Amino acid sequence: MAAIIGVIFLVGPSFMHGSIIGTLGPALRPAGWAALAIGVVLLGLHYFATRKTSLPEVEHAAPQPPAAKPSRPKPSSSFAPRHEPGLAPAPSQSSPSPSEPTPQREPQWSPGVLAAIEWRRFEALCEALYAQAGFTTRSQSHGADGGIDIWLHSKHSDVPRIVQCKHWQSKVVGVKEMREFFGVMASHQLKGGTYVTSSTFSAEALAFAKTNGIHAQDGAALLKLIGQRTPEQQAALLAVAYEGEYWRPTCASCGTKMVERNSSKSEGSFWGCANYPKCRGRTIPKSKAFSAA
Numbered sequence: 001m002a003a004i005i006g007v008i009f010l011v012g013p014s015f016m017h018g019s020i021i022g023t024l025g026p027a028l029r030p031a032g033w034a035a036l037a038i039g040v041v042l043l044g045l046h047y048f049a050t051r052k053t054s055l056p057e058v059e060h061a062a063p064q065p066p067a068a069k070p071s072r073p074k075p076s077s078s079f080a081p082r083h084e085p086g087l088a089p090a091p092s093q094s095s096p097s098p099s100e101p102t103p104q105r106e107p108q109w110s111p112g113v114l115a116a117i118e119w120r121r122f123e124a125l126c127e128a129l130y131a132q133a134g135f136t137t138r139s140q141s142h143g144a145d146g147g148i149d150i151w152l153h154s155k156h157s158d159v160p161r162i163v164q165c166k167h168w169q170s171k172v173v174g175v176k177e178m179r180e181f182f183g184v185m186a187s188h189q190l191k192g193g194t195y196v197t198s199s200t201f202s203a204e205a206l207a208f209a210k211t212n213g214i215h216a217q218d219g220a221a222l223l224k225l226i227g228q229r230t231p232e233q234q235a236a237l238l239a240v241a242y243e244g245e246y247w248r249p250t251c252a253s254c255g256t257k258m259v260e261r262n263s264s265k266s267e268g269s270f271w272g273c274a275n276y277p278k279c280r281g282r283t284i285p286k287s288k289a290f291s292a293a
Helices: 002-015 019-053 111-116 119-132 175-187 203-211 219-227 231-241 286-291
Strands: 136-139 150-154 157-166 193-197 214-217 258-261 270-273
Touching (some): 111 219, 175 214, 203 214
Parallel strands (some): 157 193
C-alpha cells in the first residue's frame, strides 16, 4: 500500500494541471520517494515470510527416534528335546543286513511301548515327562555323562536333581547299580536323585534307595505316571517315544544310529556303529540290545 502511495505522489502531479498542483508537485516528491521505499521494504519482508511458511512440514518436524531393534522371541519349551540322529553308514569290513521291517506301533501307552524303543528314546521320553511337570531339563545325547542322564532344575529350589535312566527289559536293576548312582550324588553333594528303569528293582536295591534319598521308579510306575497326564500330553510323549527309527539302537559314543552286522562268531548278528572304524563304540549283541543301556 505504501508503494502505491509513493507512486501516486511521484507520478500524479505530472498529469494534473493548475497552480496549486504545480506548487505541491515538488513538495510531494520526497514523501513519494519515502513511501515508495517503505513499500519496497514491506514487500520484501512479506516475500520472505511467505516463503518460510510454505516450506514442507517435514523440515520443521522433530527428529524421529531410531526404530527399536526387534527382540528375540523367548523359547517356548523348557527343554531341548533329543531328536533322532540320521543314519549315515561308513565303509566297514562287514556289510549291514537288509533293512528290517518297522515294528508295529502301539496306539496308546502300554508295556509294549517301553519294550519296543531303544535306550536313547527311553531317555528322551523321561526328559519330556519331567519337562511336562514343569522342570527345566539338561542332558546330552551321547558320550560320557558321568552317571547323570538328566539334570532337573526347578524354580522352587536352587538345588538341582539328577536322574539316571536304565533301559532294561528282563534284567533287574540291583543294589550295585544303585550304589554307583549314590556315589554320583555324593560327588555332586546332592542328597536326592531319581533312578528310572523300564525294568524292575531288586529288593536290596529298593531298600538302599529308600535309605539314601533315591526315588526308584520302575517301568510300571513310569507307565502309571504317564497315565495321569492329559490325553494331549500322553500323545505328545508317545510321539517322542516313537520318533524316527525308535527301535534301532544309538551308538553311545558318537550318537549315530547303529547298523546290524553279521558275525562269524557264535554270538550271531550284532549292532555296530555305522561310523566304524572311525568310531570304536562298543557293539551290542542283537539278543541283548534292550538290556545294554
